[in-house]
Amino acid sequence: MSSGDELVAIYDESGAEVGSAPRRVMRAEGLWHASTAILLRSTDGERVYVHKRSDTKDINPGCHDCWAGGVVGAGEDPALCAERELAEELGVSGVPLRHLFTLPFVVPPVRAHQYAYEAFSDGPVTHQAEEVVSGEWMSFTELRKRLEDPDWPFVDDGRALIQHWFTHLRS
Numbered sequence: 001m002s003s004g005d006e007l008v009a010i011y012d013e014s015g016a017e018v019g020s021a022p023r024r025v026m027r028a029e030g031l032w033h034a035s036t037a038i039l040l041r042s043t044d045g046e047r048v049y050v051h052k053r054s055d056t057k058d059i060n061p062g063c064h065d066c067w068a069g070g071v072v073g074a075g076e077d078p079a080l081c082a083e084r085e086l087a088e089e090l091g092v093s094g095v096p097l098r099h100l101f102t103l104p105f106v107v108p109p110v111r112a113h114q115y116a117y118e119a120f121s122d123g124p125v126t127h128q129a130e131e132v133v134s135g136e137w138m139s140f141t142e143l144r145k146r147l148e149d150p151d152w153p154f155v156d157d158g159r160a161l162i163q164h165w166f167t168h169l170r171s
Contacts, residue, residue: 007074008033015102015113020074027058030109036082037067037161038097039118040090040125048143049090049125051135053155059110060155066143067116067158078115086119090135091126095119103164105157116161140170 007020011032026033040049048066055061068089072081079097087093097117105112125135138146144166146152147159 009072009074009076011113013104013111015104023071026071027109030111032111032113034072034078034113034115035069035105035157036072036078036085037069037114037116037158038082038086039067039100039116039162039165040086040092041118041120042137043120043122045120047137047139049135050138050143050146051090051127051132054129054131054133057131060153063153063155064146065155065158066138066162067155071112072115079117082115082117089128089131091124091128092119092121095121100165100169103161105160107156110157112157114157114161116165140166 006023008023008026009017010019010021010026011034012018013032021031025031041047050064050066052064053060053062068086069082070085072078079099082097086097097119100116100118103114103116105114127133127135147154
């Protein structure tokens with residue numbers, strides 16, 4: 001089965017799961033769905049893992065992101081999706097995930113409820129070659145500085161999530 005045929009959970013605007021549809025239909029019709037986003041932090045809490053997405057990604061190809069994650073599958077719990085995505089994309093498993101917040105994200109045609117989590121690990125980080133081409137640990141100060149550069153390609157939803165995190169949760 002191609003990734004476009006994969007069944008994903010469909011949500012309503014308020015965040016309730018209301019059914020499922022193939023991923024390609026969700027994308028083509030801009031249906032509300034849910035995604036997970038995991039902020040991988042070093043165990044001292046001072047650095048974050050920033051990676052570059054592959055050029056074959058269907059959304060934001062070749063852009064940087066500080067969140068691992070993906071679309072919630074049909075009938076899948078967002079927390080389990082987050083664990084799965086962190087293991088698949090960055091090869092990190094067996095670490096606790098803490099739910100941070102859920103943030104609606106709307107930049108047409110994307111309409112998603114973003115379930116944000118954080119995990120702490122110093123690695124090793126192993127990229128899933130189909131999704132991640134490179135990555136590095138970065139201080140939060142450096143990440144803020146890089147985000148100020150409008151020429152640095154960074155995913156739209158990741159930018160919204162990390163700005164929310166900086167504003168509301170960064171201690």
